[in-house]
Amino acid sequence: MKKVITYGTFDLLHYGHVNLLQRARALGDYLIVALSTDEFNWNEKQKKCYFSYEERKRLLEAIRYVDLVIPEESWEQKKSDVREFRVDTFVIGDDWEGKFDFLKEDCEVVYLPRTPEISSTQIKNDLKGK
Numbered sequence: 001m002k003k004v005i006t007y008g009t010f011d012l013l014h015y016g017h018v019n020l021l022q023r024a025r026a027l028g029d030y031l032i033v034a035l036s037t038d039e040f041n042w043n044e045k046q047k048k049c050y051f052s053y054e055e056r057k058r059l060l061e062a063i064r065y066v067d068l069v070i071p072e073e074s075w076e077q078k079k080s081d082v083r084e085f086r087v088d089t090f091v092i093g094d095d096w097e098g099k100f101d102f103l104k105e106d107c108e109v110v111y112l113p114r115t116p117e118i119s120s121t122q123i124k125n126d127l128k129g130k
Helices: 015-025 038-045 053-061 077-084 101-105 120-128
Strands: 003-008 030-036 068-072 089-093 108-112
Touching (some): 003 077, 077 101
Parallel strands (some): 003 030, 089 108
16 A cells, blocks of 8 residues: 655645645555644744644545544654655645655655645635735
């Protein structure tokens, strides 16, 4: 079984997220999503989420492409996650191009193009009237 892993906050879940998850799942047989915890988002990314970790986790678990959701609690855990879950392919949006090449010694690394016309940041800005 070929395992794929991806990471993200997935707040204000939208069709761009679903596109990424569908394309990630198509690269293997089992998709693991490492979901940023509320604490990690606030302490490391200075991001406040609209939905809590538990709410975002529940939304992701309802998507048929997702097989397992685990917490992302630090930047450093990616290498240990790849090893612990015996991941074959690490997938992330191409806005992170090159940033995770260090994982290539343990698995394939794929940077997928984002859906260009949609983002959570854009949704938040639209709602604020920017």
